[in-house]
Amino acid sequence: MTPTRARLIDAAFALFEERGYEQTTVDDITDRAGVGRTTFFRTFRSKEDVIFPDHDVLRRAIEARLNGSTHETALVAVTEASRLALRHYLAEGDLARARYRLTRSVPALRAREIAGGQQYHRIFREFIHTWMGGGRESALKAELMAAAVVTAHNHVLRRWLRGQTDHPEPEFDAAMATTVDLFTARQSPGPEGGIVVFRTTKDLDTVLPGLRHLLSEPADTPRDD
Numbered sequence: 001m002t003p004t005r006a007r008l009i010d011a012a013f014a015l016f017e018e019r020g021y022e023q024t025t026v027d028d029i030t031d032r033a034g035v036g037r038t039t040f041f042r043t044f045r046s047k048e049d050v051i052f053p054d055h056d057v058l059r060r061a062i063e064a065r066l067n068g069s070t071h072e073t074a075l076v077a078v079t080e081a082s083r084l085a086l087r088h089y090l091a092e093g094d095l096a097r098a099r100y101r102l103t104r105s106v107p108a109l110r111a112r113e114i115a116g117g118q119q120y121h122r123i124f125r126e127f128i129h130t131w132m133g134g135g136r137e138s139a140l141k142a143e144l145m146a147a148a149v150v151t152a153h154n155h156v157l158r159r160w161l162r163g164q165t166d167h168p169e170p171e172f173d174a175a176m177a178t179t180v181d182l183f184t185a186r187q188s189p190g191p192e193g194g195i196v197v198f199r200t201t202k203d204l205d206t207v208l209p210g211l212r213h214l215l216s217e218p219a220d221t222p223r224d225d
Contacts, residue, residue: 005043007033012050013098021106051099051109055116058088059123066127074131075184078124079176082153085120086172089157100161121150145183152179 001009011032015024026047030040044050062081069077089096103109129142152175160168 002043004033004035004039008035008040008043009050009095012047013095013102016051016102017098021102021109048109048112051102052112052116053088053092055119058085059119062120062123066123071131074127075180078128078149079180081124082149082176083169083172086153086157086168090160090168097161100158117150117154121146124149141183145179148179148182149176152176 008029012024012029015028015032019028024047026037026040029047029050030037033040061084065081065084066074066077092099103113125142125146128145129139132138132142153172156165156168156172156175159165159171165171
């Protein structure tokens with residue numbers, strides 16, 4: 001981040017906290033930062049752009065991490081790519097928390113934040129779908145898994161932003177392990193035994209040998225009476 005960009009961001013967030021987002025103008029920001037309007041618009045397209053991180057840079061980093069994986073390491077790459085986003089916000093510290101307060105109070109900013117999240121969802125969905133083979137039958141599963149990855153990241157990030165955890169990375173590891181397990185764990189066999197429902201007019205002692213044979217149960221298996 002250039003010194004000018006950092007000054008503009010610091011000035012803008014300080015003014016947003018003091019006056020509110022709507023009451024702060026671009027001129028207010030440039031005056032506080034000690035730069036001109038031309039410099040501001042060379043750095044940002046609008047006042048709104050000051051608030052959000054450089055998503056283009058972050059998205060490229062995430063895509064590079066995903067694309068650098070093999071089929072065998074794809075799920076590790078998904079976790080590590082999502083971690084890149086988490087660490088970006090953690091590195092911002094108080095700035096990320098100030099942004100969180102601001103987007104909670106200004107609907108237009110909240111809408112833009114949601115739109116940004118959808119772009120990350122698309123990146124993960126396309127990567128996971130390709131990893132799953134790219135067929136129509138895997139499209140829904142890829143969509144669901146991508147949504148789960150973004151949700152797990154956001155869950156941990158929100159807890160940190162709200163001051164509910166001082167150790168977000170271990171929580172992130174656990175959240176992502178749960179997410180991956182949801183979509184990759186084999187169905188574990190159930191406990192031995194079960195319930196068979198049938199209707200017959202025959203005596204039970206007559207029926208049991210046939211049932212044992214059908215269920216591959218040894219004939220001498222003891223039975224509680």
